[in-house]
Amino acid sequence: MANLKDIKRRITSVQSTQKITSAMKMVAAAKLRRAQEAIENARPYAERMRSTLEEVAGGMGGNVEHPLFEVRAEVKSLELIIVTSDRGLAGAFNNAVIKFAENILKEREASLEKVSFTLLGKKVGDYYKRRRANDILEASPTGNAITYAQAAEVAQGAAHRFETGEVDEVILIYSEFITTMTQTPRSVQMLPVPAPEAAEDTDANPYEIEPSPEKLLAVLVPKAVEVEVFRALLESQAGEHAARMTAMESATQNTQELIEKLTLQYNRARQAAITSELVEIVTGAQALE
Numbered sequence: 001m002a003n004l005k006d007i008k009r010r011i012t013s014v015q016s017t018q019k020i021t022s023a024m025k026m027v028a029a030a031k032l033r034r035a036q037e038a039i040e041n042a043r044p045y046a047e048r049m050r051s052t053l054e055e056v057a058g059g060m061g062g063n064v065e066h067p068l069f070e071v072r073a074e075v076k077s078l079e080l081i082i083v084t085s086d087r088g089l090a091g092a093f094n095n096a097v098i099k100f101a102e103n104i105l106k107e108r109e110a111s112l113e114k115v116s117f118t119l120l121g122k123k124v125g126d127y128y129k130r131r132r133a134n135d136i137l138e139a140s141p142t143g144n145a146i147t148y149a150q151a152a153e154v155a156q157g158a159a160h161r162f163e164t165g166e167v168d169e170v171i172l173i174y175s176e177f178i179t180t181m182t183q184t185p186r187s188v189q190m191l192p193v194p195a196p197e198a199a200e201d202t203d204a205n206p207y208e209i210e211p212s213p214e215k216l217l218a219v220l221v222p223k224a225v226e227v228e229v230f231r232a233l234l235e236s237q238a239g240e241h242a243a244r245m246t247a248m249e250s251a252t253q254n255t256q257e258l259i260e261k262l263t264l265q266y267n268r269a270r271q272a273a274i275t276s277e278l279v280e281i282v283t284g285a286q287a288l289e
Contacts, residue, residue, distance in 0.1 A: 004273065007266040011259060018255035024089065025248035032180070032241035038146070039177055039234040046231045053220050056213050057195070065214065068159060068193045068221050072168040076113040079137070079158060079167040080104070081190065083174035083232050084121035085240040086141045091250075093175060093183060093243035094123040097236075100185035101173045116167065118154060120233065137161075146237055151230035155190075159225055162191045174232040175239040181246060183239035190228055193221055 057069075082101050084094045101124075109115060118138045119125045125139035138157070143150070161167045170191035175183045 004266065004269055007262055007269060011262045011266065014255050014258050014262065018252055018259065021248045021251040021255060025245055025252060028241045028245035028248060032238065032245055035234070035238035035241050036177070039231070039238045042231055042234050046227045049220070049224050049227050053193075053217075053224050056216055056220065066193075066217050066221050067163045068191060068225065069195050071192050071195075075111075075168040077116070077167045077169075078108060078112050078114070079116045079118060079161065079170045081118040081120065081154065081158060081170065081172045081229070081232075082124045083142070083172075083236045084124040085236065086122040086143070087240075087244075088123065089247060090240055090243040091247040093240055094121070096183075097173060097175050097185050098124055098127055100187070104171065104173070104187060118158065120154065121236070142233060142237070146230070146233045148226070148230050151233055152226045155226040155229045156222070158191060159222060167191075172228060172232055174236045177235050177238035177242060180242045183243055188228060188232075190225060193225065 080101060082097065084097050088094065105115065114135075115132075116135050116137050117128055117132065119128055119136060120140060120142050122141050125136075125141075128136055129139065138154075158167075158170045162170060169189070172188045172190045174186060176186045178184055
């Protein structure tokens with residue numbers, strides 16, 4: 001049977017771990033509230049941006065001329081923008097996104113001549129640096145505070161590569177925040193921007209666009225791409241905190257169960273030691289009679 005000091009030492013160690021996991025859970029919960037508010041505020045803006053783009057482009061009768069709408073006859077070069085967190089201890093959050101990206105690669109890579117990566121988050125960066133370092137265009141941490149400028153820089157770089165023909169298609173992969181318990185990997189075709197359906201009656205458009213729909217699209221289309229990346233970063237951030245909170249809650253429960261198990265083992269060992277001492281005392285007393 002294990003030594004009483006060893007069991008006591010293990011109990012103390014697990015109790016220390018429990019304090020850490022409990023504290024990490026509370027920190028993640030506090031960060032989640034702020035991140036959830038941020039994504040809930042960003043979603044309506046992103047959706048309205050997309051619907052405005054569709055209204056303007058759809059009202060042009062399908063005659064949309066913008067380089068970011070250009071669909072290539074043959075896709076030979078693909079860029080994946082993959083978003084994960086910088087830190088671990090979040091359950092399967094990061095692995096789920098990476099696995100999702102690998103499945104897309106498995107389906108598409110046979111028909112491609114080149115695949116490149118823009119990696120946002122240390123976890124996905126570390127993963128591909130070990131496996132496909134030569135294909136990485138950019139790898140950067142997301143940081144603690146997501147900014148629009150950060151998303152705009154990534155979107156502008158991807159848009160430039162698409163316009164110059166360096167890549168034929170850009171896919172954005174991230175984990176969408178659904179609920180505290182659910183984060184779902186998702187892929188979005190970022191470039192070319194999916195062309196909106198032409199309105200059946202262009203005269204039915206209630207808006208007067210000045211100076212022209214073309215000039216408005218020149219501003220809206222790049223902005224819509226930037227907003228898409230910004231939303232992905234916010235979704236991933238909220239999902240990370242939710243996943244970490246859930247993982248730390250589970251870890252705290254596991255440590256409590258382990259403490260109870262070790263305490264029971266300690267009490268049994270202590271009882272056995274007391275019983276053994278009593279037996280020795282009684283035996284010694286009988287020997288003296």
